[in-house]
Amino acid sequence: MLRLILGALLWLAALPTLADSYENCGKTWRLEHPAQRIVALNQHSADLLLALGAGPSMIGVAYLDDDGLAQAQGHYHGVPVISRQYPSAEVLYSLKPDLVVGGFASAFPDNFSSRERLGAIGIGSYLLESACAGHDEDYFGQIRRDLLTLGRLLHKEQQARQLIAGMDADLDAAAALYRGRETPAVFYLDSEVNGLASQGQRGFVGVLLHAAGARNSFAAIDRPRLVVDSETLLVNDPDVLLLADALWSPASRKRQLLHSDPVLSRLRAVRQKRLIDIPFTQLVPGIASGRTALELARRLHPGAD
Structure with missing residues (x-):
């Protein structure tokens, strides 16, 4: 019996380690469990998630910027379009997401959809680094960090590294074209x-x-x-x-x-x-x-x- 009790205590003590800690916008955040219900609040944040292979786990995308056909049809690469612009907190909560990813700071207003409010009820969030307050001008470095961080959270590290290598190859090819x-x-x-x-x-x-x-x-x-x-x-x-x-x-x-x-x-x-x-x-x-x-x-x- 003592072994069973000790085993249970050790299991309970290990539970917090199931949460993923990650750095974003200069702060440490937590994702309580692997994301299975992901909402993207901007088209370019959805594009990054889709490139990482997160499509099967995505339950909604909002605020399409340039795809009128997807807006009219109600699906963006198979993901339901949940709002023409940002969804209300009620709509967002009703979807029961476990991870919400935004591309602009405006995706997380200072109300019930703020990152702190979402975190308080167990919903993880991520804001693309280029949208963080006080960011530097190393935009391509920020894209690399987005891919590495989200790749780790989604268990798509290899895909993230491949995407970074592809981006760097395109930048090298562009430089070769304009040199001189x-x-x-x-x-x-x-x-x-x-x-x-x-x-x-x-x-x-x-x-x-x-x-x-x-x-x-x-x-x-x-x-x-x-x-x-x-x-x-x-x-x-x-x-x-x-x-x-x-x-x-x-x-x-x-x-x-x-x-x-x-x-x-x-x-x-x-x-x-x-x-x-x-x-x-x-x-x-x-x-x-x-x-x-x-x-x-x-x-x-x-x-x-």
Whole structure:
């Protein structure tokens, strides 16, 4: 009997070790048990999870940015779309997730869907490192950390290492394409809804352009986000315009504005048809970033292959 009691005590003492501890956003978090019911709160966070092979464990994805067909059909790569934007706390709780993964800080508002509130009721959470407060500019390093951490939590370490190797190979291939060639100036047009929204020096797009052998034409402005007017952009007169293609701001609508506006239509890039459309989720740090850098390098440096 004493052996049975001692055995039970040892088993109970070992239970906390079943929880996984992990570092994210400069803090230590816990996942109480292996994730079997995962919700992704942004499209690019879903893409990273899907690339790791977590699809069978994913029970919902929210806030699709550039896949209108999936939005209309209600499934994203087989995962149910649970909300056009972020779900309410009631909807999220009703799904009984054990892990919630966000791609932007806005995915975890300071209410019943905050990471602390979720953790208090046993729901694990993860925010992509590029969205953490006070993050540095090593965006590709952050993607590697996301893959390694989530790969360990999902028991997909080998897949994570393979994805990192693939991203690094794409970055090396992009560098080989632009080496020794001129560096074009690129203006990134995120949205035209309330002015010409773009990014300054501290945004990811500048890092992505650098990886493709180009530069952000507004890199001198030390801000992550900025809005410029048409006259300012005309003075800047970049070599190329990079257009985000999003559900709320389609690239086709941006092109229409650029060609019809009396000022913007005078831009060299518009007159020379040097416009590049890229889906929005490929312009934020994520699983597609290496491939996007390589695609941009090919399009910005034609004939370099």
